[in-house]
Amino acid sequence: MNIDWSCRVVEAAELAATRGAGTRGERFRPYQRILRAQVRAQLSYRTSFWIDAVSGMTFTAMDLVTVLVLFNVTSVLGGFAFRDAFFMSAIASLSFSLADVIVGSIEQLRLIIRSGQLDSLLVRPLSLLPQLVSIDMQTRRVGRVLEGVAVLGVAAGLVHLRWSAQTVAMIILTPIAGAALFAAIFVMTATVAFWWIDSGEFGSGFTYGGRDFTNYPMTVYGQFFRRVFAIGLGFAFIAYYPALTMLGRADPLGLPDWAGWLSIPIAALACGAAGFVWRTGVRHYRSTGS
């Protein structure tokens, strides 16, 4: 019968696809294609692309300028001199930019739900989260990451890091782990839109708020904020503890000197939690209208 035949053809195609998927590249190819299409589409609005790219870099610079301005008023912040604080700030800033470029557009989820576009994405044979990321990745923000890398390089020079294999590993892994933690927070807060479509700027409190929080040494905050945000949400492990470990400084708050390495398991934990929250959210998706 016709139908059996067509099902068998699909079956064979699937088999071929899974065999091809032995190479990882094959599995990610659809997302790569979607991403490239997204870049082409963005480039069709040329002026807007450049305005965005430039203004994005200005915003990142402003974060660091804030730290500079602060140290104009005081020479020590929470027990740290300018160089050390600037180093922390640079790590935080790069972590955030990296997460923002890759999953920052997930903030748009509530608009995608509202417009009904999510229905279209759900009927494709691809995972939802990578699709959302690739249809809307803000490639124009890539400049900010490059800027962040450059600033971290300068900051690392200022603090005279003692370079060892460990320091090198840490300075590479820390922004990645930090970005993963921020990404998890981006995803978790965006998920709220599945239950609460008018979630508005709810997420920004945690994402942009988190970025601002991590910009300074944790010692400047009161005990309550430290417990909730630094430890509870893990923000202290994005820049503060890794910086202390790299600088070889003892933690005034009493954690051991290897605490900086905790950024990696904490980020992994956060990503696991984000994945769980996300899947629960998708199951509660209500769709809109017809």
Next chain:
Amino acid sequence: MTAIIEAHGLRKDFTVSEKAGRLRRIRRTVAAVDGIDLVIEPGEMVGYIGPNGAGKSTTLKMMTGVLTPSGGSVTVCGLRPVAQRTRLARRIGVVFGQRSQLWWDLPLRDSFDLLRHVYRVPAADHAARLAECRSLLGLDEFEATPVRQLSLGQRMRGEITAALLHRPAVLFLDEPTIGLDVVSKQAVRGFLASIGARGDTTLVLTTHDLADIERLCERLVVIDHGHVVHDGTLAELHARYQSRRRVVVDLDAPIGADHHAIAAALGGLADGVTLDVVSPDGQRLEFGLQDGANAGALVACVASVASLRDLSVIEPDIEDVVARLYQRRSAGSP
């Protein structure tokens, strides 16, 4: 042969919260789909209709893996839509009239090319299917245009092509002709009819335009308030709801002042015949005929007492039947 779509006791509840006073809100559970049983065989073309808010789109969304059912079971191509969403997606095509599968800022043909990668369709198969759609739907003239600049009719032709490029076993269409002009509607219907005629694609479509159903669907499922209220052929629907043919006669001179006088002048009306409308000047009469009533006898009877100027017999109108069906339901439900 096994069914391609099977739903048993399928339901979907939504919680809505309503304002009650300044701060208080009342939460209430509403059943959008309230226990639907449906079995569709491969190759069928099924029209799924119902008034706004009846649960048509919600049912389709549960069958395509978009929404998680609140109860009951549903399988499509032997798969559970939500749990096996990505596997199912390769076997089905979906056109949501008010959603798009296309890339807004890119030329139409780029979207087709992207979808080839999304569905991992071999290049040769893709090209063959695209060529077929291109000629049947006349895509050539706008394939290079960015989707955002297409007219609705052009975009819909693009959407349908996009849903078919991976040769789905089932094609779901949610309001495929909504907002289209007459020419585009006909193009879309003609194309869907040719897809359906081949017999290798099962078609399920929701619509408000009953002409879609008359043109395309053997089988009609009517849903209202989340329940199936009719499942059968169009003819069965007419029989069940006593659709009536109408006979309209124009006379040279009136034969009576009101319904009673006219009926009397005709020597009484036969069983199953009613006099529905008399024009103010009394020269135009409209009769309703139930199934089995004899139009010839009626016309002969009228001609025997008056001189006929004009005569027409109007076949039952599906719109009319469905309107009466909806009214009956809303009158009968709380």
